[in-house]
Amino acid sequence: xxxxxxxLSHSVFPIEIREKMAFSDDQAIxxxxxxxxxxxxxxxxxxxxCNRTELFIAVENERRGESILSxxxxxxxxxxxxxxxxxxxxxxxxxxxxxxxxxxVASGLExxxxxxxxxxxxxxxxxxxxxxxxxxxxxxxxxxxxALRCGKRVRTETALGDGALSVAYGALQVARKIxxxxxxxxxxxxxAGEVAELVLKHLQAIKGAKxxxxxxxxxxxxxxxxxxxxxxxxxxxxxKHICEADVVISSTGSQQPIIDTELIRSSLAGRARALLLVDxxxxxxxxxxxxxxxxxxxxNIDDLARMIEGHLDSRKAAIPDAEEIVQHExxxxxxxxxxxxxxxxxRSLRKALEDASQKExxxxxDELDVEVHDHLSKLMRKVxxxxxxxxxxxxxxxxxxxxxxxxxxxxxxFQGDDTEGQKKEVE
Amino acid sequence: xxxxxxxxAIILTVLYGVLLSGEFRALRERQDASxxxxxxxxxxxxxxxxxxxxxxxxxxxxxxxxxWETLSLLALLIVTMHLVLAGISxxxxxxxxxxxxxxxxxxxxxxxxxxxxxxxxQRIDSISSLHAFTAWIGVAGVSTxxxxxxxxxxxxxxxxxGQFGVLFHRLSSLESLSRLIRLATVIATVSLVITMVSAxxxxxxxxxxxxxxxxxxxxxxxxxxxxxxxxxxxxTVTAWRAWFSVTGLGGVVFIIVWIIRFGPxx
Numbered sequence: 103x104x105x106x107x108x109x110l111s112h113s114v115f116p117i118e119i120r121e122k123m124a125f126s127d128d129q130a131i132x133x134x135x136x137x138x139x140x141x142x143x144x145x146x147x148x149x150x151x152c153n154r155t156e157l158f159i160a161v162e163n164e165r166r167g168e169s170i171l172s173x174x175x176x177x178x179x180x181x182x183x184x185x186x187x188x189x190x191x192x193x194x195x196x197x198x199x200x201x202x203x204x205x206x207v208a209s210g211l212e213x214x215x216x217x218x219x220x221x222x223x224x225x226x227x228x229x230x231x232x233x234x235x236x237x238x239x240x241x242x243x244x245x246x247x248x249a250l251r252c253g254k255r256v257r258t259e260t261a262l263g264d265g266a267l268s269v270a271y272g273a274l275q276v277a278r279k280i281x282x283x284x285x286x287x288x289x290x291x292x293x294a295g296e297v298a299e300l301v302l303k304h305l306q307a308i309k310g311a312k313x314x315x316x317x318x319x320x321x322x323x324x325x326x327x328x329x330x331x332x333x334x335x336x337x338x339x340x341x342k343h344i345c346e347a348d349v350v351i352s353s354t355g356s357q358q359p360i361i362d363t364e365l366i367r368s369s370l371a372g373r374a375r376a377l378l379l380v381d382x383x384x385x386x387x388x389x390x391x392x393x394x395x396x397x398x399x400x401x402n403i404d405d406l407a408r409m410i411e412g413h414l415d416s417r418k419a420a421i422p423d424a425e426e427i428v429q430h431e432x433x434x435x436x437x438x439x440x441x442x443x444x445x446x447x448x449r450s451l452r453k454a455l456e457d458a459s460q461k462e463x464x465x466x467x468d469e470l471d472v473e474v475h476d477h478l479s480k481l482m483r484k485v486x487x488x489x490x491x492x493x494x495x496x497x498x499x500x501x502x503x504x505x506x507x508x509x510x511x512x513x514x515x516f517q518g519d520d521t522e523g524q525k526k527e528v529e
Numbered sequence: 530x531x532x533x534x535x536x537x538a539i540i541l542t543v544l545y546g547v548l549l550s551g552e553f554r555a556l557r558e559r560q561d562a563s564x565x566x567x568x569x570x571x572x573x574x575x576x577x578x579x580x581x582x583x584x585x586x587x588x589x590x591x592x593x594x595x596x597w598e599t600l601s602l603l604a605l606l607i608v609t610m611h612l613v614l615a616g617i618s619x620x621x622x623x624x625x626x627x628x629x630x631x632x633x634x635x636x637x638x639x640x641x642x643x644x645x646x647x648x649x650x651q652r653i654d655s656i657s658s659l660h661a662f663t664a665w666i667g668v669a670g671v672s673t674x675x676x677x678x679x680x681x682x683x684x685x686x687x688x689x690x691g692q693f694g695v696l697f698h699r700l701s702s703l704e705s706l707s708r709l710i711r712l713a714t715v716i717a718t719v720s721l722v723i724t725m726v727s728a729x730x731x732x733x734x735x736x737x738x739x740x741x742x743x744x745x746x747x748x749x750x751x752x753x754x755x756x757x758x759x760x761x762x763x764x765t766v767t768a769w770r771a772w773f774s775v776t777g778l779g780g781v782v783f784i785i786v787w788i789i790r791f792g793p794x795x
Contacts, residue, residue, distance in 0.1 A: 279688055279697065282704035374766070376703065393689075396765060405691040412693065 103145070103160045103241050103439070106167025107200035108175055109193055111154035112214045115184075117404045121385035122182045125150035126355055127231060134235030141170050145239035147246060149207065149228045151221060152297075152384035152403050153214045158204055160241040164196050201435055204245060205428045208253035210262060214407040215269060217262035217417045217424075222253040223296055241442075245435060252431040259427060261420040270301040270351075272406035273380040274308075277349045280376050280399060286310040290347035291332070292340070292361070293354035294323040297382050301351050302330040314343055317354075344369040344377070353382035361388045363395070370397055380406070437498065444497055448490075455486045537580045538597060538639040544573045545608075545632040552625035567612075567621060570628065574612060577605045591658035593665070597641035599788055602662075604634035606669035610716065614673065614709050622701040623709065626676050637789065660727035663720045664746060668781050670717025671749055674710050675778020678771035681706040685768070707767040710774055711757075717777075718757040721750035742787055745780045753777060 110123050125133065130148045137143060137159075145160035157174065161167045171194045179186045187193075195203055203212070208225045210217040229246045232238040257263040274284060281287055289305050291298050294317040305311050313332035317323035320334065327334045335343050344350055344366065354360060361379070366389075370377065379400045381388040386402060393400040459482040467475055551566055581602060584592040592598040611627030614620075680700060687697045700706065725747065756770050 276688065278702060279684070279700075280703050282702035374760075396768075399688055401691065408691065409693045412698070 103162060103443070104164045104167060104197040105158060105160050105200040105241070105245065106164060106171055106197065107159070107195045107203055108157040108171040109154065109195060109203060111156070111212065112404070112407075113212075114187060114189075114193070117384065117386065117402055119184050120153070120155070122184045123150075123155040123178065124152075124384050125155060126357065130231045131235045134232060134237050137170075137174065138235060138237045143170070144237055145242040146235070146237040147204075147228055147232050147242050149225060151224045152382065153221075154207070154212075156203070156207065158200055158242065158245070160239065160245075168194050168196070198432070198436070201245065201248075201432050202428065204249045205252040205431055205435075208249035209256040209424055209428055210253070211256075211421065211424055211428065214403070215272075215410055216414050217257075217264070217420070218268055219257065219263055220268070220296060220300065222250070222257070225249055225253065241439065244438060248431055248435045252428055255427050255431070256424045260423040262417050262424045264416055264420070268300060268304075269297070269382055269403055269406045269410075270304045272410045273301070273349075273351055273378075273382070273401065274304055275409065276380070276399065276401055276406070277378050280378050281348055284308045284311065287312070287348040288346050289313045290316065290335070290343045290350045292316045292337075292350065292352035292387065293383070294319070294326050295353060295355065297353040298351075299326060301353070301382070302326055302332065305332075306330045314347070316340055316343060341365050341369050345373070347377070348375055349378045349380065351380040351382065352387040354387050356383065356387055357385055359385075359387055359389045361392070363389045363391045366392045366395060366398060370395065373397060382406075441498055448494055448497060451493075452486065452490055455490065456483060459483075459486060534584070534597075535639075535642050537576075538601065538635070538642040541573070541577050541580065541601070542632070542635045542639045544576070545604075545628060545635050548573060549625070549628050549632050552628060567615075567624075570608070570612065570624070574605065574608055577601070577608075581605060590654075591662045593661040595641070596789060597638040599665075600634045600638035600641065600785070602665055603669060603672075603785070604631045604638060606665055607631050607634065607672055610666075610669050610673045610713065614712055617712065618705060618709055620701045620705045620709065622699055623677060623680055623706070626680065627673065630672065630676065634785075641789075656727055656730055660724055660731060663723040663727065667717050667720035667724055667746070667750070668784060670713050670720055671753060671774070671777040672781045674713035674717060674753070674774040675776075675781065677706050677710045677713060678774030678778065681710060681767065681771040682775070685771075703767070707770075710767070710770055714753050714770070714774065715757045718750065718753045721746065721753065725750055742784055745784060749777055749780050 110120070112120065115123070125148060130150055134146055134148060137146060141161075143159050143161060147158040149156045149158075157171065159167055159170060161170065175186060175190060175193065178184075204225075206212045208222055210219065210221055213221050225246070229238055229243065232242060232246075277287070278284055285308060287308075289311055291301055291305070291313060294315060298315070298317075302313065302315075305313050313330065314335040315323050315327050315332045316335045316337045318337055323334055326332065340361065344361070350361070352361065366377070366379070376397050376399060379388050379392060379398060381400065381402045384403065388400060388402075390400070390402075392398055460479065463475065463478055463482060470478070548566070548570055551569075555566070581592055581598075584598065588594060591602075593602060608627055608631040611624050611631075615624050680696070681703060683696050684700045684703055684706065686692075687694060688703070728743070752773055756773055759766055759770065
């Protein structure tokens with residue numbers, strides 16, 4: 103099995119395009135089911151975050167994988183109305199690059215904000231979508247596990263995730279530039295997802311911050327309000343809440359803007375203080391036209407990432423260490439994958455030798471008592487094991503370099519030998 | 530005595546230059562200048578103050594009779610006002626700009642001190658001294674408000690357009706700058722009102738005999754008086770205040786150029 107991937111990320115596409123490519127959980131599951139039935143794939147993983155939409159599949163050969171992903175890209179481009187860039191071939195990665203890609207994504211090496219921790223949670227949740235779509239095959243699950251392990255290792259063993267840098271941190275930096283002291287300001291958090299929770303964690307640390315949470319569903323929002331000492335507001339009265347707020351941070355999964363320019367304009371009437379709107383949603387939650395309003399400062403995720411870039415020196419220094427871990431985990435995965443392909447061949451080889459020795463031993467059954475026969479049988483198995491140990495290890499280490507044809511031949515070679523032996527015996 | 534005056538003027542220029550380069554270095558390295566740097570600014574200002582007091586004692590009045598004295602006094606008042614504002618607001622992010630203006634004015638003062646020879650300094654009475662001194666405090670206040678107004682507008686533009694350059698990282702916040710503009714506006718207004726009242730006693734306002742400097746000062750006093758009365762905010766009002774402060778700074782530049790060209794009317 104070979105892996106292939108399609109990567110549509112912030113490094114190539116601006117937010118205006120990325121928001122068209124974003125998948126909600128339901129959309130992702132539907133897509134995976136459809137792709138599974140169309141292309142007969144049972145190993146697929148989709149990661150759709152504010153910075154990226156990435157699709158990983160495992161099929162029998164790379165060429166087929168590339169063809170499926172190329173068709174998918176064309177399909178998305180038409181369905182979601184965006185133009186495929188000229189260098190679209192670079193968006194589709196081959197086997198080794200795909201493994202490396204997922205591990206790098208989980209480690210935060212490919213994040214817009216280097217080393218951010220949110221992406222690991224998003225990768226963790228992605229397997230649920232594959233599971234619900236029935237495409238969480240053994241290969242993709244193992245790769246996913248490897249990615250999580252790699253992400254954790256990078257964060258604990260290197261300085262890549264050090265410091266309190268996140269988009270929420272960036273948003274508060276901008277708020278500080280506008281309002282000075284952050285204490286005593288009114289904050290309105292729209293949404294109750296993972297990003298909103300991260301924002302609330304930062305806001306909780308501010309003395310005297312008055313926080314209001316707005317969300318369509320009250321269930322999780324109530325929980326967050328209780329944990330972070332916020333009040334729960336009515337989403338239908340969002341205009342009133344914006345009017346009272348100094349900083350509005352929105353991160354919902356809405357496919358359409360939920361805060362339009364007119365709503366903001368009406369909230370500004372009679373207002374003395376400037377209003378900071380931070381849109382962390384992809385697709386965006388706040389109409390970009392609002393940027394033109396006099397007292398409004400509107401920031402989206404790309405703006406914040408650009409702002410924080412200057413603070414990433416210590417994280418950048420940790421890149422080589424992180425890449426070393428990624429490389430090691432990639433190699434480990436490839437060895438595992440190679441072993442999966444070698445398994446039948448090694449099993450067949452071992453069985454052939456064991457069967458041959460057992461047959462020879464069985465011919466002597468009448469001449470030996472039971473105890474000696476059993477003892478010799480054990481001895482034979484030990485000898486076979488010892489004889490095969492080194493070749494097996496050699497095969498395992500170079501398993502990922504062997505061609506599929508060779509492995510199949512190896513497997514059939516011993517099966518054939520075994521069958522011929524049996525025929526002769528019958529004769 | 531002239532040699533001493535020239536030496537002091539040059540030494541002060543060099544000191545302000547050194548302070549400015551230190552602040553620039555801190556700016557480039559994105560570090561806050563240390564408390565030590567602020568103390569050195571205080572020491573320099575103290576030397577400057579002593580030099581002008583000695584000069585005042587020497588001439589028996591506020592030292593504004595010549596170009597170099599006028600520019601040097603204005604330089605001293607601007608840097609002092611920046612220091613006072615930094616002390617009150619605990620925000621020294623704009624001090625570098627105050628020192629830059631001070632350095633330029635002191636440079637002008639030093640060049641005039643080398644070229645001008647005052648054999649018989651003009652004697653002025655105490656009301657004229659008060660008038661001149663408060664006028665210069667007012668001008669320093671307008672300049673300070675103007676400098677902060679420019680910085681407020683630049684920072685706002687930087688935040689609005691998402692340009693995260695030196696100004697974004699170096700300046701404190703729109704709120705803090707807005708507070709400093711308002712404070713400088715109030716100081717300027719109070720001083721200019723005293724100037725105008727003393728001018729009435731001197732009969733200058735009615736006669737308009739001193740050229741456009743008086744009328745511009747009067748306009749600045751009225752403009753800043755209105756600005757001082759308007760409550761502070763971070764919104765549109767501050768934008769207007771910032772723009773008017775910049776206009777005021779333009780008026781100050783005109784006054785300085787006028788004085789350099791024709792000499793102080795006092």
